[in-house]
Amino acid sequence: MTRFPRLWRSPEAVIGLAILLTIAAIALLAPFIYPGDPHAIVARPLIAPLVDPAHPFGTDRLGRDLAAELAHGARASLLVGLGAMVGAIGLGAGIGTLAGFAGGVIDEVLMRITEAFQTVPGFLLSLALVSAMGPSLGAVVLAVTLSAWTGPARLTRAQVLSIRERDYVAAARVIGMHPLRIAFGEVLPNALPVVLSLTAVIVAGAILTEAALSFLGLGDPNRVTWGGMIAEGRAVLRSAPHLSIVPGLALVTTVLGVYLAGEGLTEANSGRKGQP
Amino acid sequence: MSEPLLQVDDLHKTFDRGGRRVRALAGVSLDLARGETLAVVGASGGGKSTLARVILRLVEPDRGRVLFSGRDWLGLGGAALRRERRRLQMVFQDPLAAFNPRATIGQILTDPLAIHRLAATADPADAVVGLLARVGLSADLAARLPHELSGGQRQRVAIARALACEPDLIVLDEPVSALDVSVRAQILNLLHRVQVETGVAYLLISHDLAVVRAMAPRLAVIDQGTIVEAGATATILTSPGSLAAQALIDATPRLIVSPPAPPATPTPDGERKP
Amino acid sequence: MTAPLLTLAAVGATYPHDDGAVDALADVSFDLAEGERIAVIGESGSGKSTLALAIAGLLPSTAVSVGRIGWRRPMVGGRDIGFVFQDPGASLDPVMNIGDQVAEVRVRHCGEGLRAARRAAIDLLDRVRLPQPSRLARAYPHELSGGQRQRAALAMAIAAGPRLLIADEATSALDTVVQAEIVALIGELVRAASMALVFVTHDIALASQISDRIVVLYAGRMVEAGPAARVVGAPRHPYTQALIAGHLDLSRAPAFPLPAIAGAPPDPFDPPRGCRFAPRCSHAFSACLDEPAWSGGIGDGVRCVGFPLGGEP
Ligand SMILES: Nc1ncnc2c1ncn2[C@@H]1O[C@H](COP(=O)(O)OP(=O)(O)OP(=O)(O)O)[C@@H](O)[C@H]1O
Numbered sequence: 001m002t003r004f005p006r007l008w009r010s011p012e013a014v015i016g017l018a019i020l021l022t023i024a025a026i027a028l029l030a031p032f033i034y035p036g037d038p039h040a041i042v043a044r045p046l047i048a049p050l051v052d053p054a055h056p057f058g059t060d061r062l063g064r065d066l067a068a069e070l071a072h073g074a075r076a077s078l079l080v081g082l083g084a085m086v087g088a089i090g091l092g093a094g095i096g097t098l099a100g101f102a103g104g105v106i107d108e109v110l111m112r113i114t115e116a117f118q119t120v121p122g123f124l125l126s127l128a129l130v131s132a133m134g135p136s137l138g139a140v141v142l143a144v145t146l147s148a149w150t151g152p153a154r155l156t157r158a159q160v161l162s163i164r165e166r167d168y169v170a171a172a173r174v175i176g177m178h179p180l181r182i183a184f185g186e187v188l189p190n191a192l193p194v195v196l197s198l199t200a201v202i203v204a205g206a207i208l209t210e211a212a213l214s215f216l217g218l219g220d221p222n223r224v225t226w227g228g229m230i231a232e233g234r235a236v237l238r239s240a241p242h243l244s245i246v247p248g249l250a251l252v253t254t255v256l257g258v259y260l261a262g263e264g265l266t267e268a269n270s271g272r273k274g275q276p
Numbered sequence: 277m278s279e280p281l282l283q284v285d286d287l288h289k290t291f292d293r294g295g296r297r298v299r300a301l302a303g304v305s306l307d308l309a310r311g312e313t314l315a316v317v318g319a320s321g322g323g324k325s326t327l328a329r330v331i332l333r334l335v336e337p338d339r340g341r342v343l344f345s346g347r348d349w350l351g352l353g354g355a356a357l358r359r360e361r362r363r364l365q366m367v368f369q370d371p372l373a374a375f376n377p378r379a380t381i382g383q384i385l386t387d388p389l390a391i392h393r394l395a396a397t398a399d400p401a402d403a404v405v406g407l408l409a410r411v412g413l414s415a416d417l418a419a420r421l422p423h424e425l426s427g428g429q430r431q432r433v434a435i436a437r438a439l440a441c442e443p444d445l446i447v448l449d450e451p452v453s454a455l456d457v458s459v460r461a462q463i464l465n466l467l468h469r470v471q472v473e474t475g476v477a478y479l480l481i482s483h484d485l486a487v488v489r490a491m492a493p494r495l496a497v498i499d500q501g502t503i504v505e506a507g508a509t510a511t512i513l514t515s516p517g518s519l520a521a522q523a524l525i526d527a528t529p530r531l532i533v534s535p536p537a538p539p540a541t542p543t544p545d546g547e548r549k550p
Numbered sequence: 551m552t553a554p555l556l557t558l559a560a561v562g563a564t565y566p567h568d569d570g571a572v573d574a575l576a577d578v579s580f581d582l583a584e585g586e587r588i589a590v591i592g593e594s595g596s597g598k599s600t601l602a603l604a605i606a607g608l609l610p611s612t613a614v615s616v617g618r619i620g621w622r623r624p625m626v627g628g629r630d631i632g633f634v635f636q637d638p639g640a641s642l643d644p645v646m647n648i649g650d651q652v653a654e655v656r657v658r659h660c661g662e663g664l665r666a667a668r669r670a671a672i673d674l675l676d677r678v679r680l681p682q683p684s685r686l687a688r689a690y691p692h693e694l695s696g697g698q699r700q701r702a703a704l705a706m707a708i709a710a711g712p713r714l715l716i717a718d719e720a721t722s723a724l725d726t727v728v729q730a731e732i733v734a735l736i737g738e739l740v741r742a743a744s745m746a747l748v749f750v751t752h753d754i755a756l757a758s759q760i761s762d763r764i765v766v767l768y769a770g771r772m773v774e775a776g777p778a779a780r781v782v783g784a785p786r787h788p789y790t791q792a793l794i795a796g797h798l799d800l801s802r803a804p805a806f807p808l809p810a811i812a813g814a815p816p817d818p819f820d821p822p823r824g825c826r827f828a829p830r831c832s833h834a835f836s837a838c839l840d841e842p843a844w845s846g847g848i849g850d851g852v853r854c855v856g857f858p859l860g861g862e863p
């Protein structure tokens with residue numbers, strides 16, 4: 001309960017959360033602000049930004065509204081970020097908990113698998129997966145999850161190794177609690193705060209990976225994405241640089257917001273323990 | 277009551293610490309009758325906690341035998357062990373470390389009831405209130421987190437958690453040494469009352485002989501992993517037969533009451549001879 | 551009569567917190583004579599460490615201190631005042647061998663050269679009864695047992711020949727046997743050099759063994775002080791009386807229920823009004839709602855409204 005007041009005291013956290021909330025609001029409200037297909041051609045092509053009040057960010061080569069594309073693109077970025085976070089932390093925390101708590105052979109096997117995944121460059125894995133499964137948002141989320149879960153897994157395992165020696169874990173065994181419940185009910189919740197400090201890196205990485213895949217033409221073709229917009233703009237980079245710069249700025253702002261909020265959350269969390 | 281509740285026979289345990297082998301238990305044997313209190317005392321590193329952890333099946337011994345109610349206790353495993361654990365409970369030295377920091381007192385006390393389906397009433401909340409009352413705590417503590425309680429309150433909750441299981445034996449590992457001096461006696465009184473009411477047996481681990489003297493009629497002295505002396509507490513304390521016991525007795529701080537110098541002001545308690 | 555080594559006049563300290571300040575210590579006054587041994591007793595949070603740190607001038611900068619601490623002559627921390635903490639890790643450097651750590655004190659405060667200081671260090675390690683001092687001088691703190699670490703910390707504290715040794719629960723983390731050894735050692739060292747001693751402990755029996763005078767703290771208030779024999783033999787404050795009545799003795803098995811003090815020490819953020827022990831005191835009456843005044847002399851008296859009325863109203 002004291003976490004929130006503490007959060008507000010850190011200016012980074014406030015700015016970060018404000019950015020994220022704004023972008024989330026835009027993403028959620030996109031279908032209402034810009035109903036219809038954002039890919040629809042609405043005006044003449046290549047209107048410069050800040051000239052036409054109806055199209056504040058101008059239009060692209062085909063005359064599509066950049067503002068509408070940007071708003072709808074936020075949905076893809078946030079979805080990928082959120083999905084990858086849930087996927088990578090869920091998978092990593094689960095495997096890390098099992099490995100750390102069970103120990104022995106299970107630990108050995110799970111850790112070797114983790115290492116194997118770690119040696120494959122993440123982006124290469126994503127490329128391979130998306131080309132194999134076909135471009136879709138789900139494939140991107142899966143790809144990012146598979147390349148990002150090793151960090152949370154190792155961190156969770158390290159936490160679990162130290163927590164499982166605590167008296168309260170012994171106490172749970174003494175009252176006859178089932179080992180799985182001890183692992184996931186007693187140990188994991190106490191390991192999670194530290195693991196969640198990886199959230200920012202994972203979310204930011206996921207958003208950037210999605211953008212990079214879209215930029216390479218491997219994004220979901222039925223969705224507007226910021227990476228796709230940058231790629232589109234590349235052809236007219238000299239004459240209409242705003243086509244690339246505007247979604248690029250959106251991308252940078254979002255990643256910045258994620259980092260700032262993540263930093264603030266980690267700080268608020270670490271200050272919580274051991275108060276009277 | 278011919279058969280002892282707990283029979284420990286020739287327990288051995290060696291730890292491997294950074295390549296060095298540490299013999300924590302080197303052939304420990306003892307037994308404990310139903311409803312009895314046996315104290316195990318010894319200097320630091322003597323193996324007291326290891327003995328407790330082996331008996332509680334938190335650590336597996338290298339060899340040796342433990343019979344609990346005449347049954348092979350070390351042979352139990354899996355679900356059968358978890359079911360039987362109900363009868364053998366523990367109170368830890370540091371009551372804060374012994375609770376999940378994220379669980380409320382209510383959840384902490386509900387767990388054993390739910391695991392062993394022990395709640396006498398339909399509503400677990402009522403059972404929690406009943407448990408809290410038995411250890412002298414008010415019902416509104418159920419919503420608190422462990423760190424929001426005082427040390428003495430936490431140790432009461434720890435005792436309540438053990439009681440929830442309706443055990444035959446509770447291992448008490450230094451149950452009062454982390455507590456404030458002014459609340460120690462309260463906890464010892466509570467432990468005494470609980471024993472009178474429920475007939476539970478205690479294995480009391482301590483290096484405080486004064487506490488042992490108060491709580492345990494029988495005493496075993498452990499030193500470097502072996503029981504060097506065992507018998508009636510009063511006898512051992514007056515005429516110890518081992519160096520380890522002698523050293524512990526000599527080291528116990530005694531209140532030095534030299535006759536007070538004539539006070540400047542009349543003391544109302546002058547006649548209260550301690 | 552010579553002037554005391556140390557005079558405390560109305561010493562107190564508060565720690566500011568996010569939600570209100572903790573009034574950790576107030577109105578502590580006593581003298582400490584050259585070579586005198588004082589024990590400060592009290593339970594967790596009673597302000598023992600705050601008092602010890604205040605005397606040594608080591609209070610954290612966040613603390614707000616009041617009152618006056620006067621010395622007979624200027625004292626230099628580390629040279630004229632030695633300090634031993636409960637956790638020897640607080641004074642020992644983990645990456646330096648203990649011989650050099652002790653030698654460093656000699657170099658800094660006694661103007662010795664490194665060679666002489668190293669020789670002196672081995673001599674000091676011998677005086678705190680570390681076995682094979684010339685070999686252990688090359689050991690690092692983590693290679694020593696808890697008791698040995700505490701001995702090394704003690705050697706550091708007395709290295710420069712202090713006039714006052716402050717031991718803040720220096721033996722509380724050790725087991726009974728080692729504790730007794732260290733307490734005896736402190737007693738000997740202090741007597742041999744006629745050093746003054748402030749011995750902080752929560753164990754009144756230990757206090758009675760090592761000190762000439764006992765100061766009893768409860769929830770940041772000095773509730774009683776006096777010669778050790780008087781405080782133990784004829785305690786005046788109900789808290790001290792209860793502590794002594796509740797002391798468990800080896801010679802007999804006590805009857806249950808043991809004499810116990812009801813309740814728990816007060817919440818430092820919300821202490822009771824007036825006498826802080828009153829809510830747990832079996833003698834409390836309406837006058838206890840006012841902050842009680844100190845009655846008696848400096849360093850020998852009691853803070854209880856009931857006392858002048860007869861102790862047990
Ligand atoms: N998990 C472990 N790994 C390695 N060594 C251990 C382990 N547990 C205990 N030991 C060692 O076994 C010996 C006995 O330890 P134990 O904790 O049983 O002693 P104790 O009598 O409880 O001491 P204390 O009074 O300090 O609690 C010690 O030397 C200790 O260092």
Ligand SMILES: Nc1ncnc2c1ncn2[C@@H]1O[C@H](COP(=O)(O)OP(=O)(O)OP(=O)(O)O)[C@@H](O)[C@H]1O
Pocket residue numbers: 565566572574592593594595596597598599600601610752818
């Ligand atoms: N640095 C600090 N910042 C804030 N509050 C503090 C600080 N040090 C001590 N306090 C508070 O001041 C009060 C007295 O603390 P102190 O450490 O002097 O007690 P103590 O008698 O030494 O207790 P213990 O036996 O636990 O060491 C406590 O309520 C404590 O929480």
Ligand SMILES: [Mg+2]
Pocket residue numbers: 324325326
């Ligand atoms: Mg132990």
Ligand SMILES: [Mg+2]
Pocket residue numbers: 598599600718719
């Ligand atoms: Mg202290």
